[in-house]
Amino acid sequence: NAGVTQTPKFRVLKTGQSMTLLCAQDMNHEYMYWYRQDPGMGLRLIHYSVGEGTTAKGEVPDGYNVSRLKKQNFLLGLESAAPSQTSVYFCASSLGGGNQPQHFGDGTRLSIL
Amino acid sequence: GQQLNQSPQSMFIQEGEDVSMNCTSSSIFNTWLWYKQDPGEGPVLLIALYKAGELTSNGRLTAQFGITRKDSFLNISASIPSDVGIYFCAGFHLSGSARQLTFGSGTQLTVLP
Numbered sequence: 001n002a003g004v005t006q007t008p009k010f011r012v013l014k015t016g017q018s019m020t021l022l023c024a025q026d027m028n029h030e031y032m033y034w035y036r037q038d039p040g041m042g043l044r045l046i047h048y049s050v051g052e053g054t055t056a057k058g059e060v061p062d063g064y065n066v067s068r069l070k071k072q073n074f075l076l077g078l079e080s081a082a083p084s085q086t087s088v089y090f091c092a093s094s095l096g097g098g099n100q101p102q103h104f105g106d107g108t109r110l111s112i113l
Numbered sequence: 114g115q116q117l118n119q120s121p122q123s124m125f126i127q128e129g130e131d132v133s134m135n136c137t138s139s140s141i142f143n144t145w146l147w148y149k150q151d152p153g154e155g156p157v158l159l160i161a162l163y164k165a166g167e168l169t170s171n172g173r174l175t176a177q178f179g180i181t182r183k184d185s186f187l188n189i190s191a192s193i194p195s196d197v198g199i200y201f202c203a204g205f206h207l208s209g210s211a212r213q214l215t216f217g218s219g220t221q222l223t224v225l226p
Contacts, residue, residue, distance in 0.1 A: 042218040043201070102158075
C-alpha cells in the first residue's frame, strides 16, 4: 500500500518553463490537495479537489492549475514558472473533507532559476 | 482566513526531557490535528482531536483540545533522538467557504544526546 505518491521528487526549471507535478493515491480517497511549503510559513493550500472532475482554489492559487480527471490522480501544473514558485510541494488526500485527517506524500522539491 | 500561532518556533532539548508546544487562534476550531515532518518527507499524522477538552495520547505523545476551542497543546514525554523533526498543528473551522485545514508554521524540535 503506497499511500500518496508524488513524482518527480526533485526538479530544476528555468523561468518561463512549464511542468506538471503528479500525485497518485491508492486509498480511494475522495479529497485531494496541493500545498506548498516555504521556510517559516508552514503549509499553504494551492488548490484542492472534492472528487473526480472537480477542483477548487485554495489560499495561494495564482500561477497554478490543477486537474482531477481520475479519482486517484491530482495534477498540479505550472504554465510559466517563476522564481517565486521555488518551493517544496506536497500532495495530500483524505477520505472526506474538512476535518478528516489528510495523508501526505513525500514532496517535490522544485527550484526555478 | 483563520490564523494559527504556533509556538515555540524552535526548541533544543536534552534527550529524556519533556517537551510542550502549542497552537492558538483568535477563531474557534472544530478539529485540531498534530503532524510531524521528518527531513525530506511529508507530514505524518500523530493525533486528531475532535471535541473541546479532549485529551488523547499516542505513546509518549499527548495532545489536548482546549476548552475554549481556540487552542491545542502537544506534549512529548521522555524525548528520544528520533523525536527530531518539525511538528505542525492544523485546525479545521466550519464556516463559509473555509472548508480546509489551516496549518501552523511549525515547531522545529532538536534533541541533544
